[in-house]
Amino acid sequence: MTFSANLGFLFTDRPLPDAIRAAKAAGFAAVECHFPYEVPPEQVKAALDETGLPMLGLNTVRGNVKAGDFGIAALPGREAEARAAITQAVEYATAIGARAVHVMAGKSGGAAEAEATYRGNLRFACDAAEARGLSILIEPINHRDAPGYHLSRVEHATEIIEALGRDSLRIMFDCYHTQIMQGDLTERFRAHLPLIGHVQIAAVPDRGEPDEGEIHYPRLIAAMRDIGYAGAIGAEYRPRHGDTEAGLSWLSQFS
Template structure:
């Protein structure tokens, strides 16, 4: 069974987060997730989640300066990276979030980046264990996030296996991974045991998942067939109003 989550970094982002949560509930989503909610009062967000009964699946660590896309794989920025992880887990725990996406940053090819990222993921896993939360890492494509340290599914899988942290898993974003190699069904099957969350959007437009290169209904049926029981995050940029573009939901649930 496909359960859909609204990514409120892109959907209903023209209003306060508590109101976006209510809009997601009204539209028929079963969960929500977000990017950087830190400017929102946590109590109001938690109250909206309680009111609607929607779980908050996750949030991101801070993205740093423009073009950095995170801090955790940037040698020399360790103090800021740890502070960003602490911030994410503190806020996430305050609203009942289930996971934190630890953003690596734009450090592809930089000496020491891999070791720095490993160290910060261990740090995040320690925080996750005390909070009862998870840690996610996500490969990003080189068009939208040039120079991002983590840009392949296979690289993410190697990290998860190497660190052996039970709370660490991969965000399988179909938009990014279609751009970075495609072959989504086979690659999902090969890494199924390491995948903690799935996200969808059209490729190449990143609009509603009803156009472009990916047959989203077929893709999600294939994921369901191999036992994926988690949520699927709708992380796309609407072509118009969010409500006008929700017709795709009927084709996948």
């Protein structure tokens, strides 16, 4: 099984290029990140080239974090800002050779106007990504951690993708968020597999290492493979004790 280290949460005690090297040393076969924009892309690309690890994806910026923003693509009236963030992400992804951009919707409260705004911005994102050979990911995020987040159900993500009809648009199936909001992970994954572009894991409910809690990941990931998923599994969890290396024993369950 191929696991990707999400460097938004793992190895955060060091600069991003060194986190990439640490992921390689720990045995990960790929990396992904959240918001790498303060690091010159040539430094990230050099670390990726050195280690041979692919960068699977990165996020658009959250917006005004101090004001509570958690993405802006579904916020009416902020289309110009959202599209600038998409352009920034696509250009950075291209510069480092990343494969996908996750467009963060934001906390809209679910209004109809927000849905129209989101779909319009996703069309823009798909146009930009397809010109560069990238994919666009949308991720249902739970309302416990992000109250009012516009996209919280896998079925909603599927509705959007089918309505837009873009092959470059896929679902980020985060098992942590989906278990909290909906559950029934195996059958929900089976039903939506053709539209799933990436998978992420973390323990529920504490979002720690995927070795305890409500989800038995060895069984779930084996089922995903049997269903037909051939992509990487993104380790997007918060180390319980702050030290990424000290909590990596869970990887041995899949060796």
